[in-house]
Amino acid sequence: MSKRHVTTTIDGESREFLCEDEQTLLDVLRDVLMKTGTKEGCGTGDCGACSVMLDSRLVCSCLMLAAEAEGRVIETVEGMAEGDRLHPLQQHFLEEAALQCGVCTPGFLVAAQALLARNPDPSEREVRFWLAGNLCRCTGYDKIIRAVLAAAAEMRGADA
Template sequence: MKKLHISTSINGDEAQFICAPDETLLDVLRDHLGLTGAKEGCGTGDCGACSVMLNGRLVCSCLVLAGETEGAEVETIEGMANGDDLHTLQRVFIEKAALQCGICTPGILVAARALLEKNPDPTDTEIRYWLAGNLCRCTGYDKIIKAVQAAAAEMRSV
C-alpha cells in the first residue's frame, strides 16, 4: 500500500508524518505523534472524545483521514496549555470537579474552547447545545456547564 507524506501544523508547530491512505487523524495523533489526549470513544463521531480543531473548525478526528490534513492547522488538547500554565478552562474544570475518568474531558475542553472563541458570553442553553456532541458517562453535565460558565466569566474579565 502506498504511503502518504503529510506536512501540517500541529499546535502551532510544523509537523511531518507518513501514514497509510486509510489512517485517521486520531490514529496518527496517538500512534505516530504521541499526542494521546484525544481518545477513541466510539470511532463513529458520536461521542466527541476525539475532538480537535482543524483549520479553526471543531471536528471528530476519528472521522478525518490523516491525508486530509496536508497543509492544514490542527489544534489538540495538548496545545491548549501554555507551557506549565493551564488554560483557564482546564484550571476551572479541575477547580469545579467537572471531570472524572478523563476519557471525554479533552474533547469537551477543546469544544468548550471553540465555543468561547466564537461566543465569549454563552447562555446555559448555548453551552449545552455546543457540547451536545460530547458524551460523558461519569460526571453528568451540570458541573461541566458550570465550569464552562465560570471560565467564560473569568476570561471575559481579563
C-alpha cells in the first residue's frame, strides 16, 4: 500500500507529509517531520505530554491519526514563542521554576495556553482541573499552577 499524502498547517507553516494510515499525528510530528518538541509519555491519552492544538481545540496527538490532519491547523509548543520572544506562559514557567526534568512541560504549556484562550482569569481550581490530563511527576504541580496563574495575570494586564 502506498503512503497517504497529507497537507496541513503546523505552527503557522503549511506542511505536507507522507504517512501510513495507522500512524498517529504524534508519530508523524516526531518521526517524520522531526518536530520532537511534542513528547510521548504513554501513547494512550493518559499523560498529556503530546498535547497539541487542532483547529484551536486541545487534543492528544497520540489519539489522532495523522491522516485526520488533512486540511487542519495544528499548533505545537514549538510555535508558542515569537522568534526569541517567549510566550508569557513560557516565561513564567521559567521564573516560577515550574519544570524540573521538563519532559511534561511542552504538554503543560500547550494545555495552559488553551485554557487561557478560553478563560483569561481562571481560579486555582479551574487550572488544576483543566490540567488534570497532564501528568507531572517531578513538581507536585504546585509551581506549575502558580506559573499559569501568574502568566494569566500578566496577560490580562497586557490586554487591558
